[in-house]
Amino acid sequence: MEDIKTGRSVIAKAAVSISGGWSRWGNIAQEAHHAGAFLHPYIAVVYDMAVDKNDDLFMIMEDLPNRTLKEWLEFDHPLEEIGAVLDKVSSALEYVHTKMGLIFADMKPANIGFDELWNPKLIDFGISKHMDETGEAEAGDEFTPMYTSPEQRRGSVIDIRSDVYSLAATIFAIFVDRTSDENRDRFEKDLDNVVPFRRDYDKTLSTERKLAISRVLHKALSKDPKDRHHTVKEFNDEFQNALGS
Numbered sequence: 001m002e003d004i005k006t007g008r009s010v011i012a013k014a015a016v017s018i019s020g021g022w023s024r025w026g027n028i029a030q031e032a033h034h035a036g037a038f039l040h041p042y043i044a045v046v047y048d049m050a051v052d053k054n055d056d057l058f059m060i061m062e063d064l065p066n067r068t069l070k071e072w073l074e075f076d077h078p079l080e081e082i083g084a085v086l087d088k089v090s091s092a093l094e095y096v097h098t099k100m101g102l103i104f105a106d107m108k109p110a111n112i113g114f115d116e117l118w119n120p121k122l123i124d125f126g127i128s129k130h131m132d133e134t135g136e137a138e139a140g141d142e143f144t145p146m147y148t149s150p151e152q153r154r155g156s157v158i159d160i161r162s163d164v165y166s167l168a169a170t171i172f173a174i175f176v177d178r179t180s181d182e183n184r185d186r187f188e189k190d191l192d193n194v195v196p197f198r199r200d201y202d203k204t205l206s207t208e209r210k211l212a213i214s215r216v217l218h219k220a221l222s223k224d225p226k227d228r229h230h231t232v233k234e235f236n237d238e239f240q241n242a243l244g245s
Contacts, residue, residue: 064113090236107166168220212242
């Protein structure tokens with residue numbers, strides 16, 4: 001939409017979404033507070049809240065004209081570009097954990113948008129959770145099964161390592177032909193399994209790089225949170241090293 005006060009293009013996110021014929025209220029005020037409370041170069045800027053003539057509530061945020069990682073991952077990209085995107089997203093997610101005190105709880109390709117300069121921006125804090133003094137939170141009943149950690153799907157206690165899992169699942173989706181649970185489940189079942197890289201990545205990556213990337217993703221996608229990387233920074237550092245193998 002166009003912000004008539006400033007003339008800039010913006011995204012107006014409605015408090016009520018329609019899916020399958022059903023209306024669903026989101027906690028748009030909480031989301032706007034979480035997303036707008038702190039400024040970070042790789043978190044989408046929330047400008048304002050607004051109502052239309054029907055008194056429907058909207059969150060007004062920066063425009064992301066290059067759509068999301070969901071569309072971006074449909075194409076092959078140089079390893080340097082993949083590494084740069086992960087580095088920026090990891091920076092945002094680490095900020096969410098350490099400065100905002102939140103577990104994002106909904107990391108997935110559709111929640112990473114791209115601005116006009118192709119900078120990735122974290123969006124949609126709708127189901128994020130405040131961590132207690134131990135760094136934990138109770139999982140809610142909303143999640144995206146394809147990218148959500150096992151403990152979050154069970155509705156139990158979650159912490160930063162749940163976001164690590166979801167970030168690794170997002171990275172896994174970049175490299176494979178199909179972004180289904182079934183595809184990743186097969187990979188997760190055996191630590192000796194190598195990521196089923198789609199054709200172009202399979203042809204261009206060395207065997208050493210394939211194995212290194214697979215080892216890092218196996219760790220981050222462990223069913224037991226204790227076996228995962230403890231922070232997003234730790235995961236990102238190991239993944240960047242694997243890309244450079």
